[in-house]
Amino acid sequence: MKKRLLIIDGSSLFFRAFYALPLLKTKKGLYTNAIYGFVMMLENAIEKIDPSNVVVCFDMKGKTFRNDIYGDYKGTRQKTPSELEQQFPLVRDILKMMNIKVLESPVYEADDIAGTLSKKASEEGYETYLLTGDKDYYQLVDENTKVLLTRKGIKEMDVISVESIKEDFGITPEQFIDLKGLMGDNSDNIPGVPGVGEKTGLKLIHQFETMENLYDHVDEVSGKKLKEKLNDNKAQAFMSKKLGTIVRNVPIDEEIEDFKKQEYDFENLSNMYREFEFNSLLDRLPSEYHKEEIAMSSEENFVWDDLEIDEIIKNIKSKKSFSFKIITDGKIYENVEPLYLVLKAKDENPNFIKLNNSEDLLKFREIFEAEEIEILGHSLKEDLITLLHLGIDFKNIAHDSIIAEYLLNSTQSDYDINNLTNAYFSRGYKDEEELLGKGKKKKGFKDLSEEELKTYFAFYLNAIYKLREVQINKIIEQEMTELYYEVELPLVEVLSSMELIGIxxxxxxxxxxxxxxxxxxxxxxxxxxxxxxxxxxxxxxxxxxxxxxxxxxxxxxxxxxxxxxxxxxxxxxxxxxxxxxxxxxxxxxxxxxxxxxxxxxxxxxxxxxxxxHSHFNQTVTSTGRISSTEPNLQNIPIRTEEGRLIRKSLLASEDHLLVDADYSQIELRVLADLSKDKNMIDAFLDDDDIHARTASEVFKVPLDEVTSLLRSQAKAVNFGIVYGISDYGLSQNLNIPRKEAGTYIDNYLEHYSGIKDYMDEEIKKGKEIGYVKTILNRRRYIPELNAKNFNIRSFGERVALNTPIQGSAADIIKIAMVKVYKSLKENNLKSKLILQIHDELIVDADKNEVKEVEKLMKDLMENAVKMDIPLKIDMQVGSSLYETK
The missing domain is CATH 1.20.1060.10 (Taq DNA Polymerase; Chain T, domain 4)
Structure with missing residues (x-):
């Protein structure tokens, strides 16, 4: 085998991977984009050059000898993002399983170690490749040494040789050191000569060959200003050259033979890839280490039938189960007619029906409305809006793979069905962006051929069934069946109705x-x-x-x-x-x-x-809260009179009034219930003003002497505790010294000692099991809790405290929404639930039904769940949202 050494500039590749890829996260909330990109680039390089020996060089934290030369060396570097920092130790674990050695030094940088190794390897007759994203490595190129330079994300890399450098720049590799001295380097904060960029620097090197020769003949430089800059910054230029010169005599104990490429620890590596959800990397391992729970690769996933409608309906009635999708390029309430309906009876091939208009969907009314036939889909809200518009009263929504996945992984940013199939089965087809494109060139479904649509949606409907099996098993395992079947799944219909009705x-x-x-x-x-x-x-x-x-x-x-x-x-x-x-x-x-x-x-x-018609989003927030867009109703300001004026434009329908029920201090009530703090429980049971009572305890004043300012500050402390606020954060909120803010928090936790005990226990438990839960077992994984970095760990602790409270409040509001919606529907009332804003539910109530609606909402909302602390609502009625506040 040819002696060929691959030296990897680990730090350069790691940063490139992080910034080249979106913030990928596992289902447990672990950031993995830098790890994935790094390993992909490493594997691609190994595949490209087939090395006999491999080594990775990393920079260590802290200053190097270059900081002794120039104190501001790398002084402009931004602080490493916490999302990147927590990935560093994990990539080292992977390298260990790959049996690839890592070298680093507290004095020298990765490029100095790489430079020393490449020189040593060249002398021993090795062909050497340096994998990096840093052009500084060009100075190391010789007849036996080439640079693999990463380009455009993580996939492309160029081979840089003596010949290519000569062709592209007209200089030798060694002359790159002189060029660096003249032009400096912004990323490393190497000053160079101000005003000399690559173009001018190359011109000078072409003319004078070296910096020494340039300064020996500086009078021959054309251009008065350039000559002045060179003379004024001579010392700086030579210092910059020294800073930019890669050291090639770093003391290294290992021999090149010690870096011989060895077989990976496939068992442990495959387990780690699964944990990190690196399915494409799993595919690179030997086949015996692949693990597919359910195959998604067979051709049957792309096959469809062309049956008559009667035959399709007959099959579905027989199987009592079907998945479907209404293919459309817009919203039915915006007069955009659907294009196609695709359906798949369980264990049968999908069918594809071209629609003349939405009325054609009524031909399938009986299967949508049959109680004994289960309905499955992905992102069903969009489909249900169309069905509701047609007056179809569907009865048995059994599974929505996007909602199920949201419960299993609430921090994921993209729930495209292709991504889910890739994550679970290491097999997919293409995502919607691949299908339609993006930006100005994005196509609509109407622009695709029937063949393209049939292939994609055959895969889509098959995937729904395959996903259901693994998702439901995980939901059962994580004890979220009540949350899924009684809250989140029924809520899809509620949100569909709210969006369709609008305000x-x-x-x-x-x-x-x-x-x-x-x-x-x-x-x-x-x-x-x-x-x-x-x-x-x-x-x-x-x-x-x-x-x-x-x-x-x-x-x-x-x-x-x-x-x-x-x-x-x-x-x-x-x-x-x-x-x-x-x-x-x-x-x-x-x-x-x-x-x-x-x-x-x-x-x-x-x-x-x-x-x-605001778009209500069920799978966006990591806490379980509903969000809305176009418009974002959660952000309508209400703290100022001008902001409240906006609510004047949001009106009841003709002959209707808005009934607005707002949970009173729901998060503090949840906190009291979870912590079992006696003082806070007593305050709520006595129906005290919780903020005034807190002010009395925190500021050490009698209750009857609590001013509106003190109450306002106590309110900030109460809600600050809910959000895991620090003394610094509270000091900023109240515009007070940090020490004073710390005293307020200490006084608070001294009085409400049960809350302090609860907080300590929640963080401890979160660190042990890796996640926290709400009252309905909604999970949020928080890997940051065990981070070594203080700031990252502190963030994790705040999330661990906030999630059970905010998430439980979200659970309660969603339960109330489902109950209010069902009750209005079952009682055949004309009144409709139309909005949810924070802790408010708003019903557009027929004037003759207002009293009934008020009673119904009070009963259902205040009894949504059983807690030690009674839930309370504030209710107002008005012709606009302005009148209800």
Missing amino acids: NTKESVLDEIGLSLNDKIKDLEEKIYAESGEEFNINSPKKLGEILFEKMGFPVIKKTKTGYSTAADVLEKLKGHGEIVDYVLEYRKLTKLKSTYVDGLKELINKDTGRI
């Missing part, structure tokens, strides 16, 4: 609000101009910075690359230096309110229905 909105009301805001914005503009002494573009951070910090002389808080920072946190710190600061903050708030909500909501009003 009545009047453009004329928004116009009135807009005019009012315009007057206030205009008044603020005039005040800002008067304070500054000139008219300027208030929306320009650069111009505003010049006005505040240069013209008006305010103290500079923070600088950016383009000038002065005028971010909100900066302006908050400038309060008290001049009224202009308050005016600018108010101006920004009102202009955002107008553009986002007044103008934004007008664009979202459906021209046919006169309503806004």
Whole structure:
């Protein structure tokens, strides 16, 4: 076998992998993108050059000899993201299982070790390849040494040789050291000669060959300014050259023969790949180490039948189970007609029906409405909206693979069915983006051939059944059957109905609000101009910075690359230096309110229905909370009068009133119930004002002397504890010294000692089992809890405290939504559940049913779950959401 050494620049590859790939996460919440990208690049390089010997060189943390030469060496490097930092030890575990040695030094960098090894290998007759993303390695290239330079993500790599360097740059590898001295390196904070870039640097090297020769003949340099720069920065240039020179005599105990490529520890490596969900890497291992729970690779997954409708219905009735998808390029309430219906009876091939219009779906009404026939799908909300629009009353939704996967892995960012099949079975087909493209070139389903659609959706419907088997087993194993079947699955129908119905909105009301805001914005503009002494573009951070910090002389808080920072946190710190600061903050708030909500909501009003149909998302938040988009109803501001005005535009339907029921302090009640803290339980049972009572204990004042300010601060402490706030975070929220904030927290935990015990136990348990749970066993995996880095571990602890509380509150609200929706439906009421905003449920109630709806909501919401602390709601009725608050 040819003597061929592969040297891997581990640190360079690891960073490249992290930034080249999206933030991949396992079902347990472990970040893996850097590990995956690193191993893929390593394996691709091994496959490409077939080395006899392999070694990886890493940088160690801390300063090296170069920092002794130049104190600011690498001084501009950003702090390593925590998502990357926690992956470092894991990639070392993989390298150990690959039997690949790792070299590092507390004095030298990875490129110095690589340079020394390549020199030694060359002398011993090895052909050497250096895998890196760093062009500094070009200086190491010789007749026996080449660089494998990574390009464009993690897949492509170029082979850099003496010949290619000469062809591309017109210089030798050694001359790259001179070039580095002249142009410096921003990434390493090597200064070089200011104003000399690659083009000028190469021109000088072509003319003078070396830096020494350049400075011996500096008078021959053309251009007065360039000559001045070279003379003024001579010492800096030679220092930069020294910094950029790779050391090739690092003391290394190992011999090249010690890096001989060995067989992997396939058993442990395959287990780790499964844990990290690296299915494509599993495929690279010998076949006996592949593990497919259910095959997804056979051709049957892409076969379909062309049966008549009667025959399809007969098969489904016989099997009592079918999966389906309505293929469409839009929403039915936006008058976008569906294109096709695909159905698959259990254990049968899928069928493909071209639709003339949505009415064709009514031909299948009997199977959708049959109680004994189970219905399966993926992302069923979109399908159910269409069925509800047609008046189809489906009875037996049995499985939605996107909802099941969300329960099993709430931190995942993409639940595309292809990704799920790849994750579970190491086999897929293609995801929707591959099918349709993206950006301006994205196609609709209408643009695809029937052959493409049939192949994709045959795979899609088969995958739903295969996914169901493994997902349900895991849900049972994790004791989430109640959460899945009684809450999350029924909620799909609830959200479908809410989106389809929408909320009545009047453009004329928004116009009135807009005019009012315009007057206030205009008044603020005039005040800002008067304070500054000139008219300027208030929306320009650069111009505003010049006005505040240069013209008006305010103290500079923070600088950016383009000038002065005028971010909100900066302006908050400038309060008290001049009224202009308050005016600018108010101006920004009102202009955002107008553009986002007044103008934004007008664009979202459906021209046919006169309503806004917000899209409710069930699989986005890691805590279990529902989110919404177009518009984001959770973000409508209510703390200011101007913000509350937006709610005036959200109206009851004709001859209806809005019944708004808002859970009172639900998260604090959940905290009291979970912690069993006697003092907090007593406060709720006595129906005390919990924030006033907390203020009395935390600030050591009698209850009757608690002011509104103290109550407000106590409220911040109460909710801060729920969110795992630190003394620093509380000090920022209340604008008080950190020590004082720490005292508040200590006093709080001293009084509510049961909460402190609960918090300590929750973190301890989370570290032991790797996850925390809600009252309905909703899990969130938190690998950060066992991180060595303090900041990462602290983040994990905050998540561990917050998730059971926020997640349990989400469980309760979802239970209430399902119960209210079902009760309205079963009682044949005209009133409909239309909105969920934070802890509020809003029913658009027929005026003749208001009293019945109020009673129904109070009973169902306050008895959604059994707790030691009674749940309470605040209920208001009005013609708009403004009137209900």
